[in-house]
Structure formats: C-alpha cells, structure tokens
Amino acid sequence: MKSVLSLPVIAWLALAWSGVAIAAGPNDVLPEAPGKTLVVKACTSCHQAPQIVTKRHTSDEWDELLAKMVARGAALTEAEQDQVFDYLVAQFGPEPRAAVR
Numbered sequence: 708m709k710s711v712l713s714l715p716v717i718a719w720l721a722l723a724w725s726g727v728a729i730a731a732g733p734n735d736v737l738p739e740a741p742g743k744t745l746v747v748k749a750c751t752s753c754h755q756a757p758q759i760v761t762k763r764h765t766s767d768e769w770d771e772l773l774a775k776m777v778a779r780g781a782a783l784t785e786a787e788q789d790q791v792f793d794y795l796v797a798q799f800g801p802e803p804r805a806a807v808r
C-alpha cells in the first residue's frame with residue numbers, strides 16, 4: 708500500500724515545485740534553456756508564448772523584433788536583452804536546436 712500512495716505524492720510534489728517557477732499553461736511551449744525565465748517574465752504579459760514561437764526568425768529579424776518589443780514595454784535591461792536574444796536565436800532561429808511541437 709505504501710508504494711501506491713507514494714507515487715501520487717511524488718508526482719504532486721514535482722508539479723507543485725515546477726509551478727513555483729512557471730505556472731503550467733501555454734507558456735510551457737518554451738524549451739528549457741538559459742533565458743527562458745526572462746522570456747516568460749518579459750514577453751508573456753502582452754501575449755502568450757505560442758505567439759512568439761509560431762514563426763522562426765533569423766538573428767537579424769529577432770534583433771529587430773526584440774527592439775520593437777522593448778520599445779513597446781518589455782521590461783529588460785541591456786544584459787537581459789542579450790540573454791533573451793541568445794535564447795530566441797538558439798531556440799527559434801532558422802536552424803533550431805530544440806524541436807517545438
């Protein structure tokens with residue numbers, strides 16, 4: 708009986724823990740990589756992550772898009788912008804490292 712009980716408890720703990728960082732939801736489409744937390748924080752207040760990631764962009768396009776979003780009000784310091792830029796180019800560039808499904 709003990710093992711039957713412990714599995715759901717572990718699953719609940721895992722869920723509760725992941726919920727501390729990012730609430731489960733549409734923003735889960737973002738791959739885990741450095742910079743993700745910043746993207747969730749700065750980019751998902753106006754639109755959800757799927758809107759960001761449905762199209763791939765070259766690094767030039769991301770550069771432009773990021774500047775546009777910062778002008779709109781994305782709250783990122785210069786250093787944070789660099790991290791977000793690296794994340795977006797790596798994950799959602801023309802040759803993505805991570806598959807998004």
Ligand code: HEC
Pocket residue numbers: 746749750751752753754758759760762772773776777779780781782791795
């Ligand atoms: C202040 C609100 C706001 C914030 C913050 C914001 N955006 Fe946007 N974003 C918009 C609006 C409004 C649109 C749709 C209008 C447009 O495309 O010009 C949009 C559209 C987009 C698009 C689609 C544009 C296209 O041409 O395909 C992408 C990609 C995007 N945002 C990425 C980001 C990223 C990355 C961040 C975080 C750095 C971010 N946004 C933060 C308001 C915001």
